Amino acid sequence: MTAAGAKALTAFVAGGHVENSVIREMVEALPVAIYTTDAEGRLTYFNAAAVKLSGRVPELGTDRWCVTWKIFLPDGTLLPHDQCPMAIALKGAEVPTGIECIAERPDGSRFWFTPCPAVVRDAEGRIIGGINLLMDITDRKNAEIEASEQFRAIIETTPECVKIVAPDGTLLFMNAPGLGMVGASSAEAVIGKNVYDLIAAEDRDRFREFNERICRGEKSSLEFDIVGLTGVRRQMETHAAPLRHVDGTTVQLAITRDITDRKQGDRAALLLTAIVDSSDDAIISKDLNGVITSWNKSAERMFGYTAAEAIGQAVTLLIPPGRLDEEPKILARLRSGERVDHFETIRRRKDGALLELSLTISPVRDAQGAVIGASKIARDISERKLAGRSALLLSAIVDSSDDAIISKDLNGVITSWNESAERMFGYTAAEAIGRPVTMLIPPDRLDEEPKILARLRRGERVDHFETVRRRKDGTLLDISLTISPVRDAQDAVIGASKIARDISESKRVRAALLESEARFRQLADTMPQIVWTARPDGCVDYYNERWYAFTGFSQDAFGDASWEAILHPEDLQKTQENYYAAIKAGQPYNIEYRLMDRAENRWRWFVGRAVPVRDAGGAIVKWFGTCTDIDEQKRVQDDLRRANEDLEQFAFSSTHDLQEPLRSIKIYSELLATRYGDTVNEEAQKFVTFVREGATRMEMLVRDLLTYTQVTKFEPPRETADANEALNNALANLAGAISESGAKISAEPLPSLPVHGTHLQQVFQNLIGNAIKYRSPERQPIVNVGVKRQGAHWEFAVSDNGIGIDPAYKENIFGLFKRLHTSDEYSGTGIGLAICQRIVDRYHGRIWVESESGQGSTFRFTLPV
């Protein structure tokens, strides 16, 4: 807008109404949306174009900041009107030029626009209003978007890698083919990371320098190797140009091509040259005019011409005058695409000497298949006559072979017969030679021979043909035949040599093997366990169906890694170590581990077992293994162990805690009786007595229960205990009861044994204590402790002459809290025998009682030797 125009507009706005009808008409007619506001942003004027663009008729004095319905930023976020560029301008802030916004019309359609807000100030510089022009840029934006979509389509469909790299090497963009080249499964794997890491180490500096050069504005190309994310080396050729990035920096835009195959092609050509040069045969190529185009080292040696001398010359240079007619014929055959094989002829050296040669000449074709020349391999056969000497050697080999080696002519008549043929078929050479080979063929297979002969006549070989032949004695024989045509010097097929191998045995073995394997697989598939076999080196080569059902793996997944994938990470190392140690030592193994249950998506416990299968010589030929699901069993065991531990912990701590208040009850009921017994009546005294007795009994119970629970805390003893000492300690603890009852205790000499002394003492103390407690009122108690050796354990016996136990209760008495008597008759907790039982159990021993009611009892228990 011109300065004058701006001034007029300013006046137009400042007036708030139209004074100049010329300007008003001009503004009305402008195809650009224009509106004005006062200092508070309230609309004071808008033109027709503003109505058309915004799709609405704004309300003067009410609408603020903008004529549009809704404004969005290019990223799609809603821009509130009081934050629109006009509002910013009216608040006195700088508004950057060239902002692009999207506006939505009330009907939902959208358009792109660029606002150009300006403020109007009075003479003092105060903002008195604003004017805004909204430039519709929708067409341009659509074209841009379309272009970028096209660009994207091109990038994504090109087979080359398209990438953008920041000056510091950060990868900003890479298309799908590029991701494929570097082995990235997704863009996230590489985008934003440093691209230098993907370059082969030796090319990294070169690539960095290249990238920096491009980012300084150069255009260039480079060949380099990448290793990608997976370490797979590929050769790349890149063409790069500087690109101005959105943030203003210059970055590298590169199109990179995978030239690995081409490079390998180059290498193959080099290799071929080396082979050609190292060949003993002269290898020459010529064009269809017979002009020599290549000449290898052997050609130099053979013909005496150097490559420089020969190339460009007519190949007739080498042909003696008498044979010049050969060349046109050869060229004619080559032009028709035919090959000339083992053509024996004579050629001339540079020094004039003649050479006997065998020529093989093949047409050379261009990429379209047209014949453009020929390659010629010339072999010096001057010395071939010497070969006769090796025939003798060959015959010796033939005779010493285990295979029957027979030759026949094209009529099927046997012409030679070695020693193994005699052995195998039962005919001597004299019997066989001259007779038709059909004598060896069973009647039902006679049609085989014409077919074989037909193939031989065509020059074909018959390889490892498995069939059945008949011996002289009529028995049948499984054999494998290899039959090759025999040619004369002119290359015509004149007969066949036949090597027959007896495969009866191997066939039987194989059949048996197949059958046993089939049986094994059938069996394995019906087993509820996972069954597998592995090679002697431990590599798994078979799983049964259960494995595939459990893992969901495909049937072709074998080998070491096949089981590691579903093993619990915490069990992996231990299992591998165990497994390979077992494989190495050739020892069976047995280990527990967790496998992922695909169906339930949780770990299950298995016990894995494997045994080596050995051949007759003791060598391991296979490993046979199973994985058995023990999850349920394991879980129950764990639960049980935990429950037991909890229970014991509870019992231990509660008995401790119970002791304390009991002590107070006992002492204070005692104090009550001693200090105040006289002051209360008889009934109250009786009550106090009950309290004391109850507390005393409770105290015994708690103490015994504590002992009982502590038996659980079992550790194997480190040394043996002297049973005599244990008995003496028990008797010392029982001294009061013994003297009070007048019991007579006797004992045999006792052994030392691998148990805790305190445990043995506890058993003695409980059993002898019981013997005294349950004594007969009619006689002096007599207790005897005896022992005898019973195989791997000692059997102890504690006998008494007490009241005995009714056999009906023999089993019951060892249970916790089991009592046969009321506490009035005999005091006791019902824990003593349970403790004995528990202790004996810990040593895998047994405890039982032999008794007659009224006749005394004998408690017997066994402990290890």
Added chain:
Amino acid sequence: MTQTAIHGHVLIVEDNEADVFLIQDAIATKKLPVSVDVVKDGEQAVRYFDRADADADAPCPNLVILDINLPKKQGGEVLKHMRRSLRCGSALVIAVSTSDSPRDREQMKELGANGYFHKPSEYAGFMQLGDIVKGLLAAGTPATESSSS
């Protein structure tokens, strides 16, 4: 040694009032010329020693009867703290407990207890604690371990 030679201040650290009564009874029956203070948990005991260190006029025991199982701070910790006290660090200590476990005895001995008393469940047995206190105060040296059961 005559009774007049025995002077002292006894601190009872015990949470169970029933036992506090019995301990006091055991000391009283021996007619020992001692003053007695009682605290009810481990923290109070620790504060008692700290106060003695901070204030020269505060009482400092020359014998402590220390229950092993205490609220807030266990007896072992109290004993460790006391041994670091400037004024009370050399006091005699009798550990008392309902427990008769050898581990507890061993631990308290290692921490420097001069005696261990397993609280019995008969009155007469409990009163033997008085003899131990008397003996320790008279000798001023560690008494042999004692237990009534």
